Amino acid sequence: MKIEELNYKKGGKKILEDVNLKLDSGKIIGLLGENGAGKTTLMRIIAGVNSVSEGVITVNGNTKKILIKENVSLSDHLDGFKATNKISEIVHFYNAVYQDFSITKYEDIANFLGLDMTKKLAALSTGTRGKLVIALTLARSAKLYLLDEPLSGIDSISRKKIISSIIRWKDDDSTIIISDHYVTAIASLLDEVVIIKNQKIRDLIPVEQIQSDYHLGIEAYYEKVYLGEIQ
Numbered sequence: 001m002k003i004e005e006l007n008y009k010k011g012g013k014k015i016l017e018d019v020n021l022k023l024d025s026g027k028i029i030g031l032l033g034e035n036g037a038g039k040t041t042l043m044r045i046i047a048g049v050n051s052v053s054e055g056v057i058t059v060n061g062n063t064k065k066i067l068i069k070e071n072v073s074l075s076d077h078l079d080g081f082k083a084t085n086k087i088s089e090i091v092h093f094y095n096a097v098y099q100d101f102s103i104t105k106y107e108d109i110a111n112f113l114g115l116d117m118t119k120k121l122a123a124l125s126t127g128t129r130g131k132l133v134i135a136l137t138l139a140r141s142a143k144l145y146l147l148d149e150p151l152s153g154i155d156s157i158s159r160k161k162i163i164s165s166i167i168r169w170k171d172d173d174s175t176i177i178i179s180d181h182y183v184t185a186i187a188s189l190l191d192e193v194v195i196i197k198n199q200k201i202r203d204l205i206p207v208e209q210i211q212s213d214y215h216l217g218i219e220a221y222y223e224k225v226y227l228g229e230i231q
């Protein structure tokens with residue numbers, strides 16, 4: 001995945017500036033930044049949901065939006081579905097829309113996470129809904145997975161299950177970008193960290209380098225970057 005010379009504005013406000021980023025395949029990358037830093041916006045741009053007027057996005061060698069969408073699985077918060085929709089209906093919708101969606105893979109992940117096909121969306125707790133989002137997103141066979149705050153509002157036991165499912169169902173050559181405010185919760189997953197600060201990509205750093213050069217955990221490093229204690 002490559003982003004070149006990206007500038008992005010919304011409603012006249014600069015949201016992302018001079019973004020250049022190249023990620024190797026096979027890695028799990030943590031996308032970190034304070035509220036409103038632009039993490040969701042960047043994921044939506046990479047996935048081809050938000051259009052850009054300045055900049056080029058390349059995923060698996062493709063720059064056309066339609067081809068990028070085939071290669072990218074973006075976690076969807078399911079707001080487009082009705083409260084009365086059953087999980088089974090949502091799964092069938094995904095299966096109809098995405099050629100790379102595997103019902104078998106969905107069922108494996110759903111069984112692991114304890115999801116019940118007959119439940120309606122309205123009956124799901126925040127944690128169960130989060131698990132459904134993960135199962136649907138990972139059941140596609142994409143080159144790049146974008147997981148936007150998959151642990152938001154989810155208790156620690158369910159968080160661990162979700163993290164285990166990400167590790168278990170990740171293909172070796174696919175890349176995952178994961179954003180979350182629970183930095184410590186996702187730390188064990190990460191190979192590299194990208195930090196957005198003041199509309200710019202402040203850092204792309206391997207986790208090993210954070211440990212070897214700064215002798216810090218990811219959260220402490222991230223906080224020091226934000227506080228300006230690491231330049």
Ligand SMILES: Nc1ncnc2c1ncn2[C@@H]1O[C@H](COP(=O)(O)OP(=O)(O)OP(=O)(O)O)[C@@H](O)[C@H]1O
Nearest residue numbers: 010011013015033034035036037038039040041042
């Ligand atoms: N549709 C929109 N119209 C105008 N501004 C927007 C729109 N969507 C997002 N923004 C602005 O873009 C900036 C980045 O928002 P974004 O949701 O990408 O941040 P984030 O890092 O994901 O935040 P959070 O951690 O709170 O989810 C914010 O200042 C937000 O107000």
